[in-house]
Amino acid sequence: MSAKYIFVTGGVVSSLGKGLAAASIGCLLETRGLRVNMQKFDPYLNVDPGTMSPFQHGEVFVTDDGAETDLDLGHYERYTHSKLTRENNWTTGRIYEQIITKERRGDYLGKTVQVIPHVTNEIKGAMKRAAVDVDVVIIEIGGTVGDIESLPFIEAIRQMRQELGRDNTVFVHLTLVPYIAAAGELKTKPTQHSVKELLSIGIQPDILLCRTDRFLSKDIKGKIALFCNVEEEAVITAKDVASIYEVPIGFHHEGVDRLVLKYLRIDAKEPDLSKWQDIVHRVYNPKDEVTIGIVGKYVEYEDSYKSLKEALVHGALAHNLKLNVQWIEAEGLETKDESYYEQLRHVDGILVPGGFGKRGIAGMLNGIRFAREQKVPYFGICLGMQTASIEFARDVCGLEDANSSEFDPATPHRVIYKLRELRGVEELGGTMRLGAWACKLEPGSLAARAYGQAEISERHRHRYEFNQEYREQMAASGLKFTGTTPDGTYIEIVELDPSEHPYFLGCQFHPEFKSKPLEPHPLFKAFVGAAYEYRKQRHQTKEHEEESIFLRPERVGN
Numbered sequence: 001m002s003a004k005y006i007f008v009t010g011g012v013v014s015s016l017g018k019g020l021a022a023a024s025i026g027c028l029l030e031t032r033g034l035r036v037n038m039q040k041f042d043p044y045l046n047v048d049p050g051t052m053s054p055f056q057h058g059e060v061f062v063t064d065d066g067a068e069t070d071l072d073l074g075h076y077e078r079y080t081h082s083k084l085t086r087e088n089n090w091t092t093g094r095i096y097e098q099i100i101t102k103e104r105r106g107d108y109l110g111k112t113v114q115v116i117p118h119v120t121n122e123i124k125g126a127m128k129r130a131a132v133d134v135d136v137v138i139i140e141i142g143g144t145v146g147d148i149e150s151l152p153f154i155e156a157i158r159q160m161r162q163e164l165g166r167d168n169t170v171f172v173h174l175t176l177v178p179y180i181a182a183a184g185e186l187k188t189k190p191t192q193h194s195v196k197e198l199l200s201i202g203i204q205p206d207i208l209l210c211r212t213d214r215f216l217s218k219d220i221k222g223k224i225a226l227f228c229n230v231e232e233e234a235v236i237t238a239k240d241v242a243s244i245y246e247v248p249i250g251f252h253h254e255g256v257d258r259l260v261l262k263y264l265r266i267d268a269k270e271p272d273l274s275k276w277q278d279i280v281h282r283v284y285n286p287k288d289e290v291t292i293g294i295v296g297k298y299v300e301y302e303d304s305y306k307s308l309k310e311a312l313v314h315g316a317l318a319h320n321l322k323l324n325v326q327w328i329e330a331e332g333l334e335t336k337d338e339s340y341y342e343q344l345r346h347v348d349g350i351l352v353p354g355g356f357g358k359r360g361i362a363g364m365l366n367g368i369r370f371a372r373e374q375k376v377p378y379f380g381i382c383l384g385m386q387t388a389s390i391e392f393a394r395d396v397c398g399l400e401d402a403n404s405s406e407f408d409p410a411t412p413h414r415v416i417y418k419l420r421e422l423r424g425v426e427e428l429g430g431t432m433r434l435g436a437w438a439c440k441l442e443p444g445s446l447a448a449r450a451y452g453q454a455e456i457s458e459r460h461r462h463r464y465e466f467n468q469e470y471r472e473q474m475a476a477s478g479l480k481f482t483g484t485t486p487d488g489t490y491i492e493i494v495e496l497d498p499s500e501h502p503y504f505l506g507c508q509f510h511p512e513f514k515s516k517p518l519e520p521h522p523l524f525k526a527f528v529g530a531a532y533e534y535r536k537q538r539h540q541t542k543e544h545e546e547e548s549i550f551l552r553p554e555r556v557g558n
């Protein structure tokens with residue numbers, strides 16, 4: 001059987017959760033025993049999101065093969081087992097890059113190169129290459145229908161239906177059904193307009209996922225079905241949920257997977273959702289809570305740390321805990337404003353995530369010093385490992401003004417410097433150490449104990465590295481180098497000894513990209529576990545202190 005396709009488009013407004021919807025459909029099909037692949041097409045002209053600001057684009061998700069991709073691929077990996085590579089995320093920019101290369105090579109043999117058929121053929125080619133060794137390919141089209149930029153992609157999926165037929169393609173359209181308080185009603189008009197827009201480009205959706213804050217009544221479903229020309233059972237309530245891990249279960253209750261299989265004429269077993277139900281049960285029934293402070297510079301825009309936040313949630317769920325995140329603006333820790341330090345004093349663990357550029361670094365260093373001296377569990381990721389090394393060099397080894405040459409090219413102590421393999425490379429696009437690299441762990445270290453294995457593979461995205469000229473001196477002062485590439489070229493993990501600090505670990509890679517709700521990442525599990533131990537101990541000490549105040553003689557009796 002050759003693979004069949006599900007195309008997911010979105011209408012009315014962005015941010016309705018198209019990526020999550022696509023990932024949840026993938027998840028449901030996998031639990032029914034099907035093999036799925038997932039692919040996203042983004043209409044913008046950047047070749048990839050690698051050079052875009054986190055404020056513009058949110059997180060850049062890195063795959064094993066080193067592609068810098070859209071954050072929806074993170075959802076795909078968290079909900080399914082599809083093996084994602086650079087083939088799974090295409091932008092208009094990359095499609096055109098290919099076409100222009102071919103044109104310059106003379107591949108078009110004198111023809112006029114046009115959107116139809118050349119651009120659409122290139123798009124369809126990418127879609128078909130994703131259909132190898134799987135039963136179903138789920139393809140998400142970025143943006144909302146009606147955007148000029150997304151037209152070639154919509155046209156390409158229209159042609160796919162034309163070529164492959166009704167039984168091999170399903171169109172799923174995500175739309176909004178808002179509740180208007182003044183009228184006390186759910187409104188279907190935006191959905192009708194959005195479907196009309198799709199119809200005008202030749203696509204009749206098969207399934208409508210209606211994002212809403214309440215269940216759609218039979219009447220409303222009937223009305224949408226009538227106006228939009230879909231079966232009534234194909235009008236799905238996609239209700240807001242407290243946890244994103246409920247979405248597959250909600251979709252299943254609404255019959256999404258059954259409908260998709262019906263339209264694609266696939267026979268599959270009933271899904272086994274017990275593992276997802278267990279996750280949702282944990283979300284609603286935590287035994288306690290834990291608060292992690294994230295000291296970063298994009299904190300007002302949470303999408304910049306999407307996978308990180310999810311990985312922390314997974315780590316907390318693994319201990320049956322509710323996660324609270326305290327976002328702490330790094331630049332605030334550079335000021336004399338005590339309220340930022342107050343935030344630090346109330347968290348159970350401190351995390352400095354990845355980032356680029358000089359802004360906020362001094363604040364991060366203050367946050368790390370606080371974690372190290374006050375013995376608060378610390379987890380540094382990429383930039384958070386580099387800044388932890390700088391803080392240690394300055395405050396423990398006395399290397400005044402130690403820094404990364406990224407932030408101070410004239411620093412007397414370049415503890416972090418430009419990757420040796422990148423010297424002389426000035427171009428920004430795709431010029432980093434990217435993707436999966438092996439790392440050897442020192443037996444008995446925090447990392448080795450967390451992973452339970454001697455060699456690991458993790459994903460990277462950085463331009464600077466730890467300068468090994470400082471290794472001996474810093475090791476003599478107590479910084480442990482517990483993870484390196486197998487050939488010893490790069491330092492991957494630094495730690496403090498557990499006799500010095502309850503939990504202090506920095507890694508040059510991004511473990512958050514590989515964490516899944518059903519497979520929490522060992523380092524997040526270990527860090528959240530240490531934070532929870534610290535919390536319990538802190539609360540005990542506090543209780544103890546309160547108790548001893550109460551027991552003071554002057555307070556006893558009248």
Ligand code: GLN
Binds near residue numbers: 353355383384463465
């Ligand atoms: N800016 C640092 C570097 O390029 C850290 C990168 C990151 O945190 N992803 O090495």
